[in-house]
Amino acid sequence: MKFFASRFKSAWSKRLLILGGLILVYGWALRGLKLDLEMLNQSVPYTIDFISRLLPPDWSVIDVAVNALVETIQMSLWGTTIGALLSIPIALLSAHNLTPSWVRWIANLVQNAVRSVPSIVLGLFFVSATGLGAPAGTLALGIYTIGYLAKLYQEAIESVDPSSIESLRVSGASWLQIAQYGIFPQVLPLGLGYTLYMFEYNIRSASVLGVVGAGGIGFELVNYIRGFEYNKATTMMLVLLVVVIMIDGVSNQLRRRLETL
């Protein structure tokens, strides 16, 4: 009886300790934000003012919006494709069921290095390399995509049924033959699904890249906001919203089809 009581007690003191730790961490983070309740209250009119200036949308720039959006989609298409192609070898080299640990270590380092560079920084880098416009944005998206797709591809490769790989290995198949006939068909449906998701995601990140002048709808959006033409900026955002919803719907359908492959 005593034994159970002490077990019970220690479990509770452990939970209290974790709770206390969590409160401390959140409190510490809140202090860092320098949040002021007074300021929050005063901010309400400013917020309402900002939103009211966004409305109503100015539909006169719809052609600009559509053109910029088409450019965004083109950037995303090429950026995602470049990134996906570059991700394949990196993913193969970082999968634990294929590659010796020292190679994996290097490939993972590359992945983490790419992932830790913000897309804005990539945008600035390529703008300085190739000048303002869509080419810079496309290249930035390509590199940005590696950080995510390489990881997702790697996980798809690692979830392959090990006995199917072992069967091929035992029959004397080479590394490339195993990759081509054993791994590729199993990874393809999942990998294509991830790539579609990334394409969709890149349309959104392409709009952020516009801020640093790397082309696309974000470029126009930021220009209108800087010129205090909020109603025109609203049009840009609404057009983007419609396209994101449409692409989400289409890619959901496509992904569902892929799952039945």
Next chain:
Amino acid sequence: MKTNRVMQIQPLTSLAIACSNLHSPFLATLKRPALNGVNCAIRAGEFVTLVGLNGAGKSTLLRSLVGLVPIQKGTIHINGVAVSFKSLRQRQEVSILFQGGGLVPQLTALENVLCGSLGQRSTWQTLTGFRRSDRLHALQLLQELGLDAQIYQKTSHLSGGQRQRVAIARILMQSPKILLVDEPITGLDVLAATQVMDVFSQLHRQGITIVSVLHDLTIAANYAQRAIVLNAGRVVYDGICENLPAHLSVGRS
């Protein structure tokens, strides 16, 4: 022991497989090696079943014969030639059929069977597909195994018994002399199990040595000529398939 008697009577060269004092690496979870001094001899053309409770070392023994388990101590002779852990992997005359078949579910039955020929072709030769002679061979094997209607179906859509027969066809692409089989009928209904076992029986009549792990002792007794009972990494019975349940429970106590 009976094992040793077989070894003494038969000169080493007429044996398909001979294991003596086989030890695999120590396993902390079992507090012993999975194979703890296995002695066994299998003549060319025999149909032998390996039986034993879970964890007895049946699968490990099969895997050690194709070089998937490093050998700590002891020797393996295949067709009279002493082989090492490394050289086992290159041997084409021994093939193993894993539990569940190990097929690629997204490929068709035909493509899976063709994968069996990868070892005999170079990476360059198979980069753009398979040669015509291989395709014809694969089609013929699938037809012989009664899978005419399933040739172009993805193996994920096939039944368990059909999948197992596709896996057998894939193995046969390598024309093995010795076939190691791990639990080929686990999870199959009676009809599918009989179909699969009949295939092995037919291969045996064609002269292929078959060593199969089986859990169904009745089926084991029906098909195999001899049973080797393993317990805790050792051979505890080696002889005709009579009274197998008793031999298994002896191992348990």
